[in-house]
Amino acid sequence: MEKIFVTHKIPEIGVKMLKDKGHDVEWRNKSELLPKTELLKILGAGNYDGVLCLLTDRIDIEVFTATPTTKIFANYAVGFDNIDIVEAKKRGVVITNTPGASTESVAEHTLALLLTLTRRVVEGDTFVRNGKYQGWDPMLLWGVDLLGKTLGILGAGRIGAEVAKKSARGFGMKIIYHDIVRNEKMEKETDANFLLSLNEVLKQADVISLHVPLLPETKHLINAERLALMKETAYLINTSRGSVIDEVALVNALKKGIIRGAALDVFENEPVLAEGLKNLPNVVLTPHIASATAETRNDMAKKAAENLIAFFDGRNPPNKISI
Ligand code: GLV
Ligand code: GLV
Numbered sequence: 001m002e003k004i005f006v007t008h009k010i011p012e013i014g015v016k017m018l019k020d021k022g023h024d025v026e027w028r029n030k031s032e033l034l035p036k037t038e039l040l041k042i043l044g045a046g047n048y049d050g051v052l053c054l055l056t057d058r059i060d061i062e063v064f065t066a067t068p069t070t071k072i073f074a075n076y077a078v079g080f081d082n083i084d085i086v087e088a089k090k091r092g093v094v095i096t097n098t099p100g101a102s103t104e105s106v107a108e109h110t111l112a113l114l115l116t117l118t119r120r121v122v123e124g125d126t127f128v129r130n131g132k133y134q135g136w137d138p139m140l141l142w143g144v145d146l147l148g149k150t151l152g153i154l155g156a157g158r159i160g161a162e163v164a165k166k167s168a169r170g171f172g173m174k175i176i177y178h179d180i181v182r183n184e185k186m187e188k189e190t191d192a193n194f195l196l197s198l199n200e201v202l203k204q205a206d207v208i209s210l211h212v213p214l215l216p217e218t219k220h221l222i223n224a225e226r227l228a229l230m231k232e233t234a235y236l237i238n239t240s241r242g243s244v245i246d247e248v249a250l251v252n253a254l255k256k257g258i259i260r261g262a263a264l265d266v267f268e269n270e271p272v273l274a275e276g277l278k279n280l281p282n283v284v285l286t287p288h289i290a291s292a293t294a295e296t297r298n299d300m301a302k303k304a305a306e307n308l309i310a311f312f313d314g315r316n317p318p319n320k321i322s323i
Helices: 012-020 036-046 061-066 085-091 103-118 121-129 158-171 184-190 198-204 224-229 247-256 294-312
Strands: 003-006 024-027 050-053 072-075 094-096 150-154 174-178 207-210 235-238 261-264 283-285
Touching (some): 012 024, 036 061, 072 294, 103 207, 103 283, 158 174, 158 184, 174 198, 198 224
Parallel strands (some): 207 235
16 A cells, blocks of 8 residues: 555546555645645655646656655646656656547647637627627628648647548648658548658648647747748647747737737646737637546546556556656
């Protein structure tokens, strides 16, 4: 029986799995974020063997130093940029994530954002609610069709490939993409064209959708120079991590009409937004909910618990991060 700390309210199924396995679970069953100082205090005093943490918990050298007994941190997320995995490796601490759980939900949310943006759903909703709707008007709130338009995918992993598939098959979009490795399966399924030059994808696409992990190499991948390469009519969608975009540069590009619009589910300094972002009419903003479906959020809890259970059973956790 191992001592496990769960840092936040998550779907109960994951906690139940750990308890059913006989583990001694301390569950901070609260939705308020755990400030770093409190996290350090709790973990430092608890002598935990394992921790189930969130993407909002920064697991860095300070935390590792305060938790010499903790052998595993199971992240409740597919992304793990909140964890210093190099330091974890040095100390022999195991890190796991929840890949695959959110592929469908994030892809679906990406398409929800795409349509909301191109069909001006939020603007239309606000218009009606504000009592401005005076009757059918042939010139009112035009958007654009997706059929035949070019979608540029940056990052063709599971989620990027699923967005490509749905967009190609569902809406008849042409797919171009860039990644550090080619995804031949996606090319077969969607007729996607791999472009060796990321900048070329930016120049050719009508819509750019970001699906890369946040790494030192992908921080501000979309900056002022790259925004300037995009078509003036292009849209940018981000359901990956906020810091992949230089958010201040994006606000500027949207203000100046360098691109037509953007839809963001993630932000550089969540929950704070870059100045001016929320006043722009050509953006759609959601609060990091791309994976927020009942199916996915429950599955993430199960996957995180399974990783801990496997580890403490002496097995290799199914989603161990290896670097
Ligand atoms: C959510 O952003 C995740 O990484 O699962
Ligand atoms: C990550 O890219 C995933 O699809 O889980």
